[in-house]
Amino acid sequence: MKTKDIFLVALIMGSLSVWTQPNYKPSAENLKARSNFQDDKFGIFIHWGLYSMLADGEWVMHNKNLHWQEYEKLAGGFYPAKFNAAEWVSAIKASGAKYITITTRHHDGFSMFNTKYCDYNIVKATPFKRDIIKEIADECKKQGIRLHLYYSHLDWRRNDYYPLGRTGKGTGRTTHGKWEDYHKFMNNQLTELLTNYGEIGAIWFDGMWDKDIYPDGMTPETWNLHEQYQLIHNLQPACLIGNNHHLVPFTGEDIQIFERDLPGENKAGLSGQDISKLPLETCETMNGMWGYKIIDQNYKSTETLIQYLVKAAGKNANLLMNVGPQPDGMLPAVAVQRLKEMGEWMKKYAPTIQGTRGGVITPRDWGVTTQRNKTLYVHVLDWKDKALFLPYAGNKLKKAIEFDSKKNIQFSQDKDGIWLKFPKVPTAPDYVIELTFENKLTENQ
Numbered sequence: 001m002k003t004k005d006i007f008l009v010a011l012i013m014g015s016l017s018v019w020t021q022p023n024y025k026p027s028a029e030n031l032k033a034r035s036n037f038q039d040d041k042f043g044i045f046i047h048w049g050l051y052s053m054l055a056d057g058e059w060v061m062h063n064k065n066l067h068w069q070e071y072e073k074l075a076g077g078f079y080p081a082k083f084n085a086a087e088w089v090s091a092i093k094a095s096g097a098k099y100i101t102i103t104t105r106h107h108d109g110f111s112m113f114n115t116k117y118c119d120y121n122i123v124k125a126t127p128f129k130r131d132i133i134k135e136i137a138d139e140c141k142k143q144g145i146r147l148h149l150y151y152s153h154l155d156w157r158r159n160d161y162y163p164l165g166r167t168g169k170g171t172g173r174t175t176h177g178k179w180e181d182y183h184k185f186m187n188n189q190l191t192e193l194l195t196n197y198g199e200i201g202a203i204w205f206d207g208m209w210d211k212d213i214y215p216d217g218m219t220p221e222t223w224n225l226h227e228q229y230q231l232i233h234n235l236q237p238a239c240l241i242g243n244n245h246h247l248v249p250f251t252g253e254d255i256q257i258f259e260r261d262l263p264g265e266n267k268a269g270l271s272g273q274d275i276s277k278l279p280l281e282t283c284e285t286m287n288g289m290w291g292y293k294i295i296d297q298n299y300k301s302t303e304t305l306i307q308y309l310v311k312a313a314g315k316n317a318n319l320l321m322n323v324g325p326q327p328d329g330m331l332p333a334v335a336v337q338r339l340k341e342m343g344e345w346m347k348k349y350a351p352t353i354q355g356t357r358g359g360v361i362t363p364r365d366w367g368v369t370t371q372r373n374k375t376l377y378v379h380v381l382d383w384k385d386k387a388l389f390l391p392y393a394g395n396k397l398k399k400a401i402e403f404d405s406k407k408n409i410q411f412s413q414d415k416d417g418i419w420l421k422f423p424k425v426p427t428a429p430d431y432v433i434e435l436t437f438e439n440k441l442t443e444n445q
Helices: 003-015 028-040 050-054 068-077 085-094 132-143 179-193 225-235 302-314 333-352
Strands: 042-046 099-105 146-152 202-206 240-243 256-259 280-285 317-323 367-372 375-380 387-390 397-402 410-414 417-421 431-437
Touching: 028 240, 028 317, 042 146, 050 068, 085 132, 085 333, 099 132, 099 179, 099 202, 132 146, 146 179, 179 225, 225 240, 240 256, 302 317, 302 333, 302 367, 302 375, 333 431, 375 387, 397 410
Parallel strands: 042 099, 042 317, 099 146, 146 202, 202 240, 256 280, 280 317
Antiparallel strands: 367 375, 375 431, 387 417, 397 431, 410 417
């Protein structure tokens, strides 16, 4: 039987069990978690695994066509002696971020937690023998940071990840297992993660795009998503589900993810999907790669990162900013410095983005707006004049001040909108004006 035929048979057999699942109705806890997620606005992504030892990014196994039996030998030497969960979480908390999303299992198939469903994990296969995810989970709870878990739907090592997708074809798999076994394995691991590690804010799936080469490769039925999502929500109703499949969210998903682009943009070619009504998140790298790459020192400036965070908030989205730890367990020094500098900015300006929603004035070339109740924050990111027109009428403006100095700003308002007159030309990274209106601003979601 040809690969395509095997895939279609598996699709039909697997689909019968999920077509009967009822439509997903989020619980009250889940809806509350969605609101909290939108309030958070800023999280830190961590890509860390065996691939850090080769210092060539998280896709090195695929990019170099490394045989899985050779690649797995890396585990025998993985000993991140300088890893300190308290230092990681403290540095991230100091940035103003409210949650961490960390890779529990990436496409190379190595589990960064103590799982009983395979020996290829950090406790059983390495001399380190410590459960990274458990230590991070405990420290997040201690320091009041939410924990989200990345989990790959794709596996370049297991033979029951079958039929193969468009990646990982050169990793030496010559036998073919059953998709049903792989699906059961994933659900068993997800059960562990949602049972043994405390309260989990979200499961962040990735890799479904691997089977877009097949006619039905991107359907929930092919991946048994309904069953998997129901399992997650049964175990932890408040746990949010996001899937980086680059499509409009499926039933059962609680957030929508955009990769390397702000919602509505598609510069990287991965985010052409429509924007849903779900809470939004955009993930972006701090330098060029997700996983540690020794020659990648092209870090974005602090100003650029701050403006990206502000732009995301103006588009009613969170920013999930990535850090790729070194093989010794340390966060790169430049990344720690960026976190510190962003934290200094957040100490003053966090109220203008966290706990807000996208403003009634949509994003413009000059910047964005965010809002809360009767307050509109005007974030001027790139403007060379001392006056700015806001096309917003119908709600009387009572007061305008510089957020930084609290000094009054001159303004005039008519049926067409509002003119703001600044005492100086706005300066980078973000010149914030706080406007207070007579009535509560309408929701712009």
